[in-house]
Amino acid sequence: MSKRKLSRQQRWRIEKIQAERSRRAEQRDAKDSHKLAAGEYGPERPGRVIAHYGRTLDVQGDDSAASVRCHLRANLEGLVTGDRITWRAAQDAEGNVVEGVVVARSERDNVLERPDARGQLKPVAANIDQILIVFAVEPAPHPNLIDRYLVAAEATGIAPVLVLNKIDLLPESGGELRALLARYEALGYPVVATTTAREAGLDDLLARLAGRTSVFVGQSGVGKSSLIDRLLPDESLRIGALSKDSRKGTHTTTTARLYRLPSADAAELIDSPGIREFGLMHLDEQQVAEGFIEFRDLLGRCRFRDCRHRQEPGCALLEAVERGEIHPERFASFRHIVDSLNET
């Protein structure tokens, strides 16, 4: 295992310890809440955050299809869509669940972040299994752009999947695009080809979505909205199975929301404009290098410890390019991304 992989693991351990600390604090608070709300709320149960609006959340119990508007305990800050939580439900005289209180958050597998207006990183969604990077026959995919998305996805630790949309526009000769896709497939990335213009083509995508929580990202105009419309044809599903009262004051356009797809088994989608814009931000040179998966085993093997992989003698990456083990276009892409980081 390379040195850089280790340091990444160390970072992960620190995060884990911090998460454990806050989990304990949350558990203490949950105990207080237990006493406070004695008789008012039912027993603790597992659930998932479906959407959040400031101090209120929509929660779906693991054992139910409908979501419930929940309050948040005072010290439970920063919950996001996709968080797994513990909650307690309040029932009316007829035994219907009318509202709930969230008492604890479980540890996250991963989290998607984006900078807020002041440039501070803020979590927007958690516990995601895969990032579907959508690109299209038109507007044509720039290989560098795909690499940017892949690097950003790799930095989150969430598995990327490449989705080529608008294959109905693929010319007979579409050799260039196919070669590009084959290159990514050879690196081990799953690739799915779709079209929303024809009836065929969505089955592979549905198979990919089944049993997982996914987000769609990608450049404007590639067809993300069209794909999501196909997957969630029923507007009421999008708004969620909330009662009219619960829905009051909901900002459906800005918040990330989790949807369960009707057409695929246990498939979940988390969507929001903020997530769709996910791209390359806040990354340093080392993260970019780690984001190229074929570089990983070579990192730390250059002659110079501070090698920037430009023209240094004994550079393990340059040598791998020369041997044909790293595709020159991927390497050019790496350079391009690093240079763009230095510009800003």
Ligand SMILES: Nc1nc2c(ncn2[C@@H]2O[C@H](COP(=O)(O)OP(=O)(O)OP(=O)(O)O)[C@@H](O)[C@H]2O)c(=O)[nH]1
């Ligand atoms: N030919 C063809 N056109 C498509 C396909 N999917 C989407 N489009 C068209 O491409 C255009 C952009 O589609 P959108 O779904 O709005 O793309 P988007 O990625 O959501 O774009 P933003 O909302 O800007 O991020 C629309 O005119 C769609 O009708 C497809 O499979 N084939």
Ligand SMILES: [Zn+2]
């Ligand atoms: Zn080097």
